[in-house]
Amino acid sequence: MDPVWKITKIRQQLAVIDGKKAPDIVLKNARYLHSMLKQWVVGNIWILGDRIVYAGDRMPPLLEGTEIVDCTDKTIVPGYIEPHVHPFQLYHPQSFADFCGQLGTTAFISDNLSFVLSLTNKKAFSILDHLKKLPFSFYWWTRFDSQTEMEQEEEIFSNTSILEWLERSDVLLGGELTGWPKLLHGDDQMLYRMQMAKGLGKKIEGHFPGASERTLARMKLLGADGDHEAMTVEEVERRIMQGYAVTLRHSSIRPDLPHLLKGIVEKELPIFDHLMMTTDGSTPSFHEDGVMDKCIQVALDAGVSPIDAYQMASYNIACYYNMSNLHGFIATGRFASLNILQDEYHPVPESVLSKGVWLKRNGKRVHNLADVDYTAIPKFTLDFSLDSQDFQFSMPFGIELVNDVITKPYNSLITREGQLANHDECYLMLINRQGSWHVNTMIKGFATNVQGFASSYSNTGDIILIGKNKEDMIKAFEEMKAQQGGIVLVEKGEVITTIPLTIGGLLYDGSVETLMEKEKALKQALAERGYQLGDAIYTLLFLQSTHLPYIRITPKGIFDVMKNKLLLPAVMR
Template sequence: MPDLKHRWKNKQLREQVAVIDHKKAPTLVLQNARYLHSAMKRWLTGNIWMYEDRIVYIGDAMPASADEIYDCTGKTVVPGYIEPHVHPFLLYNPKTFAEYAAKRGTTTLVNDNLMQLLALEKKKAFSLMEELNRQPVSMYWWCRYDAQTELDNEGDIFANGTINSWLEHENVIQGGELTGWPKLLDGDDMMLYWMQETRAMKKRIEGHFPGASEKTLTKMTLFGADGDHESMSGEDVLKRLMNGMMVTLRHSSIRPDLEKLLTEMKELDLDQYDMMMFTTDGPSPSFCADGLTDKLIKIAIDHGVPPIDAYHMASYNAARYYRMEHLHGMIAPGRLASLNILTNEFHPNPEAVLSNGIWIKKSGLDTSPFPNVQWQRFGHKKMSFDWELNEDDLQFSMPFGIEMVNNVITKPCNVIKDVAGEHFYMNEDQNYLVLLDYEGKWRVNTTIKGFANKVEGFASSFSSTEDIVLIGSSKEEMKRAFERMKELGGGIVLAEKGQIVHEIPLPLSGIMSDQPFETVIEQELKLKELLAERGYPFDDPIYSLLFLTSTHLPYIRITSQGMYDVMKKTVLFPTIMR
C-alpha cells in the first residue's frame, strides 16, 4: 500500500486512462458479473475492468483484449470487507491475521497500535508499518491515548510528542479506543488535547463505553467521540444512534452479541443500518475458525437484515465513516480492486478474493501472495531475561486475592488458607498468582480463585503489559513453567508432575507467534482443552490472561503499580521491589 496522499503517480493515472481509450489492455476483467453497486444500492450486471490495483471501468463494454478474463457468470461480486477494530496481537500477529482474514474476504483492516507503542521504539514501529504495507491488503492503524492499565512509565510511553507523531502518520486514521474515558471525565486535559488534535486532522475517535448511560454518552460525544463498539443490547445501540455515533456491532470471542443485538434492534424497530458496521473485536484465534466478517454478514442476513445493508455494514458504511470511500467499499471506477466473488449474496464466504488487484484466493484455492516479515529488524524479537526466579519471588502474605467472575471480570476475595507452604490443595479452587516485571525489577504476589482447581504450574508472557504471569498450586511447577517460558523467549506454558504438558511459543516480544494462523488456532484449542480438564470454567483463557492487568474493566487488577482497585482508582497494595 504506497503513499496514501498520492496513491497513484501521474504516469499510473495516465496508464489507467489509456485503458479507457483502448490504448492499453486491462490487466484483469471480471466478465458477466452480478455486482453490488453501493451508490445505487442495487445489484447490477456487467463487466468490471481493472488495471493493476485499481478498478477503471464498470459497465456493458468489453475490451478488445485483457491480460486475464475471469468469467463471473452466475456469480455475485461485492466489495472487499472492512474490519474496523482489530487487535492484531492475540497470539497471532498483524501479518498472519491479515492473511487469514483476507482468505475470508476481509481485505481492509484498522489495527490497534497498543503493542507497537509498548514494545517498540517509535522509529521502528513506523518502519514496521511501512513494511506491513507490502502485504497485499490495506492496513490502517489507531493511535491509543492510554495503556488501559497502570504503568510506572506511562508518561514516557504516552509522551505528547510520541502521540502527536502517531496521529500525524498517514496510516493512522483514528484515535482511541477510549479505554481511559473515566480519566477524561475527571479532567485529563492532555487526553482532551489529543482528541482535539485528532479531530483537527479529520480523523475519527473510537470510544470504549460499556454500560455507559445516556448522560455519559452525550458527554463523550461533546468531547469528540465519533463511534463506539460496546453496545450489549438493542437499547445501547439506540442510545448511541441518538447521540449521532457510528455504532459498531460486535461479535467477538468474549462478547458474541450480534444475534442478541439484531433481535433487540428489531423489537425497537431499528431498521436503518447506514450508521452501523461490524467487528469481531480482536478475537481469540479459535473463534475465527468458522469465519470473520463473512460470518457476521451471514448472521445479519439470517436475522432479517436485507443483504445489501448487511454487505454495506461490512464495507461501504465503514469506508464512508473513515472518509475513504474514494478507495474502499464500492465497486466503481477509481476504487481499489478489492473484490469478493461469491456463489450468491446469501453465502458471504467468498470462493475467490481480489485484494489491491492481487488474487488472494482463486477458484477456492489460496494463492499465498503474502511476503514474510523479518520481525527482528523492527524490534519484535524473543524475550531475554538476565535475572532468575528465586525463592523470595514465590512468597505470599497478602490478606486478599482476586476472584474471576467470568472470562474477564474480577473481584476481590478472601484468601482461604495459609499461603506460606509449597502447595495449594487443588480442591480449594484457589491458586498462587504472581505478576513479575519483565526486567525483573518488581513483583506482585497474591492468589486467584476461579481460574482452575487442577493447574500445578502455568506461566505466560502474554499480558496487556508484557509482564510475566505465573499461576498454580505448586511453586515447584510454577517455577518449571517459568523456566520453560524463559527458554522459549516468551510464550505460554503448562507444567505438572515434572513435565511440560503444553506450550505456545511467542517469540515476537512474548506476545505474538510467528506461526501460521491455522497453527495458532490448533495450539490455542489444545490449551483450552487442557485448562478445561483442569477446572477452568470459562471459554476464553487468552482474554483472561490479557485482562488480568487491564484497568478498564472492574473490579480489581494486578498492575506494575500493585493490586489496583479499578472503581476507586487506587493502589491497594504496592509492588514489591526484587
C-alpha cells in the same frame, strides 16, 4: 502525504479507458453490488494493477494479454473491512491478514498498542510501511494511554509520540477511550490528545460498556464519534439517539451480534446504513468459522437484507472513515479488492482479489502474503531465575474472577504454604522481564487444579505466573524462558502443553491455522484442570487492564480501579 497513485500510474489508467492500453483483468458479465445505489447491477469491471479503472456496461477496446474472467451466475461484493482489529492476539498483523484474506476480509483498521509498548515510533513505522507493501489494506488507530498503571506512562504516551502517529495517513482514528472516566473527572491531557486527533481529521472511538444516556451525551461533547460496546438493542438505540456511529460486536467474549441484529429487525429500526460490525480482536479459535464473512452470515441468519448485511462489512465502514473513494465500493477509481461469491447468501467467497492480486481462485488459496520482518521487536530473553524467596504470598486479599475479564477483591483465608488443595484459589505473580520487581497475590476462580502456568503474553508484556504448586510454577517459568516466550502449562514437573511466542514473547511465528490448534489444546488442558470461563487468553490479557472493574494486578502493584488507588505496591527484588 504521498498520493495513492502517482502521475505515471494515473496516465496508464487513463490509457486503458482510451483504448491505448489493455487492462490486466476484466470481470465480465459481473452481477455486483453497487453500494451507492444499494442495488445489484450487471456489468464489466476493468482492473489495472491494484485499481478498478472502469465498472459499467462497456468492454475494453484493447484486450491483448488481459485475463478475462466470466462471472456469469456469480455475485461480486466489495472486499470486507474489519473496522476494529486487535492484531496481537497471539497472531500478528501479517499472519492474521493472510488468514482473513482467504475469507474475503481484505482491509483492517487496527490497534497500535503492542507496537507502542514494545517499539520506538521509528521502528514501528518501519513495520507499518512494510505491511503497506502487501496486497492487503492496513489502517490503524493510535492509543492515548496504556489501559493499565505503568511507571513509564508519560514517556511512552507523550504528546509528541501520539502526534507522530496521528500525522500518518494510514492512522484513521484515536482511541479507543478505555480511560474515559479520567476525561469525565477533568483529565485535560487526554482531552488535548483527542483535540489533536480531531484537528487532523481523525475519528475518536469510545469504549463505553453500560454507559448511561448522560455519560454518552457527555462523551459526545468531549469528542467521541463512535462506540462498539453496545450489548443490548436498547444500548444501540441510546447511542444512535446521541449521534454515535455504532459498531456491533461479535467476539469470543461478547458474541452479541445475533441478538442485537434480531432485535433491530424485530423493532424495524431503519438504521442499517449507520451500523458496522466487528469481531473485536477475538482469539484465534473463534475464527475457525470466519471473520467478517461470519458476521455477514450472522446478519443474514437474523433476517437482515443481504445488501444491508454486506454494507455493514464494507461500504458503511468506508463511508464513516472517509475512504469510500478507495474501499467498500465497486466503482471506478477504487482499489480492486473484490469477493466473488456463489450468491449473496453465501458470504464465504469462492475467489478473492485484494488490490488486484488473486489471493484465492475457485475455492483454492493461490497466494500467501509475504513474511514481514519483526526483528525490531525485542527478543524475549531473561537473565534471571526464580527461587523460593520470590514465592511469598502474604496478602490478606486477592483477585476473584467474576467472568473472563471482570474481577473483584476477596478475602483469602487459606494457608499459603506449599501445595494448595483442589479448591478454586491459586497463587498469582506478575514479574517484569528485567526481574527487578514482582507483585504477589492470590487469584480465585481461575482453575481448581492448575499446578504451574506461565505466560509472557499479557497486556504489558510482563510475565504472569499462576498455580498451586510453586515448583511447577518455577518449572513453567523456566520452560517459557528457554523457548524465548510463550504460554506453558506444567504438572508434576512435566510440560503438558505450550504455545511458543517467539516474536517478542507475545506473538506466534506461524500460521493462524496452526495457532488455532495449539490454542485449543491449551484451552482443553485448562478446562480439564478446572478453568470454567470462556476465554483464558482474554483472562491473561485483561488481568492488568484498568479500564475494567474492579481490581487489577499492574506493574505498579494491586490497583483498585473504581477508587483509582494503589492498594499494594510492587515489591523490588
